Amino acid sequence: MNRKTLVLPAVIGLLAPVLVACGGSDSGGDGGDAIVVGTTDRFIASGKVPAPFDPAYAYDAGSWNVLRQTVQTLMAMPRSGSGEPVPEAAESCIFSDSGSERYACTLRKDLKFADGRAITAADVKYSIDRVLKIKSDSASYGLLSSIDTIETQGDREVIFHLKSPDATFPYKLATPTAGIVNPDDYAKHSLRNGFEVNGSGPYTMKSEVENNAVVKTVFTKNPNYQGQLKPKNDKVELRSFADADAMGKALEKGDIDMMTRTMSPEQIEKYSTNPPKNVNLVEMPGMEIRYLGFNTTAPSVKSKAVRQAMAQIVDRGEIAASVYGATAEPLFSLVPAGITGHQNSFFNKYGDPDKTAAAATLNRANITTPVKLTLHYTTDHYGPATKKEFEVLRKQLNASGLFDVAIKGDAWDTYRDAQLKGKYDVYGLGWFPDFPDADNFLAPFLDKDNFLNAPYANSTIRGQLLPAERREADRLTASKSLQQIQNIVADDVPVLPLWQGKQYVASRDDITGVEWALSSSSILQLWELGRGVSG
The missing domain is CATH 3.40.190.10 (Periplasmic binding protein-like II)
Structure with missing residues (x-):
């Protein structure tokens, strides 16, 4: 499939209902049956996943969607899911300096937890300090790692002093990781195991x-x-x-x-x-993406040439068409189409699937073929089509003659723990954004304390480009740095984007x-x- 020109609608903030049966027109209301x-989504508590609903641990779409109903945050995303965050538990929040390093919030008056206990600025500080102190192995605390100190003034004023400028910080305060919890129910230094949740x-x-x-x-x-x-x-x-x-x-x-x-x-x-x-x-419209991740220290994929060859062989168009039909579009960057700063870096570098080019890449690096790999996927977290997707990936890679690929599926509670511990050389994951900004499709995979617990580290990305784009309140201005990051990812291939989905x-x-x-x-x-x- 020729993907040299990708034209997708500007999905952010648009809703496209497809009503295929006669629906009700009443606006609904309170009362009646549940x-x-x-x-x-399966919520399982185990030694590997001890606290599925603790804001200091939860970091998947299912658990976050439980928390969003029950645990309040200072800010929240608008109804559409796009645009700038709006005050939620806060009455107002604002950068109170010109450098996006001091963010001040005022709580609503008479804010209460569900049990009637008053919420104060000290509770907000406690909740977020707790996430940063616990540093759970889910790596969700990375969302708040730009915080240096938190100051309170009276019962309603909270001031965040950041380590460096971060124009995306209001979005991070809208995530369940920044949820306000009752200190009476959530210990300062340990997770709240099990399934109980108390919030406002x-x-x-x-x-x-x-x-x-x-x-x-x-x-x-x-x-x-x-x-x-x-x-x-x-x-x-x-x-x-x-x-x-x-x-x-x-x-x-x-x-x-x-x-x-x-x-x-x-x-x-x-x-x-x-x-x-x-x-x-x-x-x-949706911003879900799927991708392959790599343990770049594993012998089988340590060579960049192996990962580049995979990028040259994988046919995203076939995956989207044969597995997902009209519900998915090929994706050529970690940043999906419709997000400011997106560009098709993988297509720009590799073009259409090309076995000859992949063979040349491996040959230049003196890689013996076929390269033996196991692609791991989760059997129960992203729906029934995941196995078929990996069967197509296996077929594509093996058909090149350059790879000898096997696939293996595991249940999510086992899978995520093994992936975080580096037990998989190549693995499939999905990403539902924490907030709708290109930074959130890049930093969680590439920054220190990243979501994947990945060993890949690029000093230019971490030391220059991520700080540069975060300084820009105007995200169009940030695009230059964001696009440079995407180009580096396409060259190094620490992750391999596959497709972008609808909802x-x-x-x-x-x-x-x-x-x-x-x-x-x-x-x-x-x-x-x-x-x-x-x-």
Whole structure:
């Protein structure tokens, strides 16, 4: 597939509902039975994943979406998921200097935790200091690593002094990692194991657990909540399913009202062309990306030439078309199309898939072929199509004659722990942005204390380019540094971007607000859902 010209719509902030059955028009409202939402996200507590819902540990889309319903942050993303953050627990926040190094927030008056205890500036300081002190192995604390010190003035003023300029800091304060927790419930130096969550968000929650795994979580409207959200329901139940097929059957039977991540490509095709009675499908723009990561110290992929050869062989167009259909687009950078600063660095360097060029790359580096590799993937975290995706990758690489590839899948609770410990030479992961800025598609993979716990370190990226782009409040001005980073990544290939996805939600037609259920940043907004009138 010739991808020399990539033209994608400007997705940020746009919503494209695809209603395939007659939907309700009522605006919904409070009261009535709980709205039941299905998910294939699995929440398991174990020695490897001890605290799935602790803001100091949680760092995956599923756990964050639980926390966003229950734990308040100073700032929050707008309803669309794009644009600049808005005050949430804060009444106002502002850079109070010209260099983006001092960020001051004033809390809302009479802010309370759900149990009625008053929230003070000291609680905010405690919560964020706690994340930085615990430094959990999920590496989520890296989001807040630009903080030098936190100062409080009275009960309502919090001032963040940063180590260096960071124009993206307000976005970081909108992530669950910066969630405000009650010191009575969360120890200063240790994680809160298990599934209990106490906060000041729009809902309180209670989880039903079997065999150390959450079966369902009930969110109940928090009467003490003060913030900019306006919940349109009193209660929502989030129910976990083993797979997309089971979740789809529950929706069609009416056992659940809506299903969210992760639907299978086959379900999306079915609901688009031949929907079940009383079921709607909504398509939304998304910023999800998928990629291969490399342990660049592992003998099999230590040579940059091996990683470059893989980049020259992989056919992203075939992966997108044969596995995901219309739900995915080939991706030629860690920064997805639609984000300011994006450029197709991998295509610019490698062009269309080229086995001859890959062979020459390996030959110049004196690499003996075929190169033996195992590609690892998670069986239960990103949906049922992941295995097929890796089968296509294996076929492409082996067909070149330059590689001898095997694939292996593991459950997420085992997989993520093994990946962080460097047990996989090559592994597949997805990324749902912490916030919609190019920095957040680069720094979590390339900076110190990165999300991958990756050994790859580039001094130009860390010492010059990331600090330079963070100094620029105008993100267009930051693009020069951001694009230089993308070019270095395309040359060194510490990660190999594969595709960018859309988002889909299916619901019964008496559920309102579905078009806002997922923002473009993949934030699950359960407060937007109501129960209306079935068509």
